[in-house]
C-alpha cells in the first residue's frame with residue numbers, strides 16, 4: 397500500500413513527463429517524453445531545492461524518524477506548540493530554520509522528497525523516515541535537487557466554467573472592496589502592457605486573493621493560480637493594492 401501511495405505521489409509531483417512517470421509505475425519504461433501531457437506542454441517552473449531538502453531530511457533525522465509531515469513542518473517553521481514542547485523539539489538545531497516559507501510550501505517539498513524516494517513512510521500515523529541510499533547524497537550536497545516551484549496548483553482554466561459574477565457574489569462587503577481595488581489595478585496594468593486583463597490574473601484568482609487578503613508576497617504565493625512567474629512580476633504590486641484597499 398505504501399509503495400503504491402508513493403508511486404501515486406511521485407506521479408502527481410513529477411516535474412517531468414507524466415506519461416513516462418505513469419508507465420514507470422507499471423514497469424514499462426518510455427524512452428522519450430510523450431510531448432502531450434500537461435508537463436510536456438507547460439514545463440513546470442523549478443527552483444534549486446537542495447538546501448530546503450537538507451533541512452527537511454535533517455529534521456526527520458533529528459526527531460528520530462517518528463513524526464509525520466505536520467509535525468516536521470511545525471519544527472521547521474519554529475512554532476512552539478504543545479507537541480513541540482512535549483518532545484523538547486524547540487532545542488533542536490533545525491527548529492525554526494524554515495521560517496521563511498509557509499507550511500504549504502514545506503509540505504510541497506516533503507511530498508516531492510517522498511516522490512523522489514529520499515523519504516519513505518515508515519509506519520502508521522504517517523511517520524516519515526529517511527531512505528539512507530537516496531538521502532545521503534542530498535545531505536552531503538553531492539546532488540542538486542530541482543523542485544517544482546508551485547506544487548499541486550491546479551491550472552486556473554479549471555474554473556473557466558463558472559461565470560465571474562457568481563464567484564464574486566460569494567464575497568462579503570470588505571472582500572468585495574478589495575476585489576474592486578485589485579480589478580482597478582489589473583485594468584491599469586493590462587492597459588499599460590496592452591494585454592487582456594485575464595492574462596494578468598483571472599477573476600477567480602483575484603477573488604481568492606480578495607478573500608485571503610495576504611499580507612506578504614509569501615502568503616500570496618500559496619494562493620491557487622498565483623504561479624512563481626506571476627508572483628515575481630506582480631507580487632509586490634498586489635500586496636501594495638491590498639494594503640491601501
Ligand SMILES: [Zn+2]
Pocket residue numbers: 412413414415416429430431432433434435436
Ligand atoms: Zn509528457
